[in-house]
Amino acid sequence: MTEKTQVQERTVRQVVVVGAGMAGVQTAVALREQGFTGGVTLIGAEPHQPYDRPPLSKAVLLGKAEGSAFDLDFEALGIDLRLGREALGVRPGDHELDTAAGPVPYDALVIATGAEPIRLPGAEGVPGVHLLRTLDDAERLRPVLAQQHDIVVVGAGWIGAEFATAAREAGCVVTVIEAADRPLAGALPAEVAAPMAAWYADSGATLRTHARVERVEPGAVVLDDGSRVPAGAVVVGIGARPATAWLSGSGIELGAHREVVADDHLRTSVPDVYA
Incomplete structure (x- = not known):
């Protein structure tokens, strides 16, 4: 037995x-x-x-x-x-x-x-900031894409890449903010992840690496270098934890x-x- x-x-x-x-x-x-x-x-x-x-x-x-x-x-x-x-x-x-x-x-x-998504510090309660983890999250984001907002995606991981693709297909202007030097830095070796930078350009999305979010304001994301990126909506994809x-x-x-x-x-x- x-x-x-x-x-x-x-x-x-x-x-x-x-x-x-x-x-x-x-x-x-x-x-x-x-x-x-x-x-x-x-x-x-x-x-x-x-x-x-x-x-x-x-x-x-x-x-x-x-x-x-x-x-x-x-x-x-x-x-x-x-x-x-x-x-x-x-x-x-x-x-x-x-x-x-x-x-x-x-x-x-x-x-x-x-797992649950990691939230962007300081962004809770700011209008227009979204996560994409659940069916309800997707339903809330549908009208955002339909209205073709300027969208800032924080994080160039898998969620960021997939959302950027969908947003570009919907006709949105998309800027992706990534703190690391390349997309998928935490998921793939450099020689595999580096070519993904060209994919963002090919899709029509703007990728900004070595960039960190200082704060999120209604209508804009402020980076640590002082620059402001227009944002009708912000989608956060900076990882998950158990x-x-x-x-x-x-x-x-x-x-x-x-x-x-x-x-x-x-x-x-x-x-x-x-x-």
């Missing part, structure tokens, strides 16, 4: 998966595909049916698609889908997940809450970047909790 079988027979009657993105959905589906017959509950913070995120910065943003929901029948799979329920904490001693709608008991808990603040006080070990620490079997430092 394998260790996995022993654990299932001893404890696992109810699996709760926190996070209804790609990882969470695939985990829930895989449990059924591999023959797990106990309860499977999938909890998502957003009210929308679980969806794929990459199309948000392309077809959904440009109005070519209304959404990107996964083509799955959760009811037929026996997956209890609970949406609009933000996870607030975990109490491992009680084997309970705390949510905004009350506690949810589990025998095994899977953490799949992914969405793990809700695990505070749970005893689940987090790493240097606030990521959940797990072993090669995806087990965290707390029994019956996986990531």
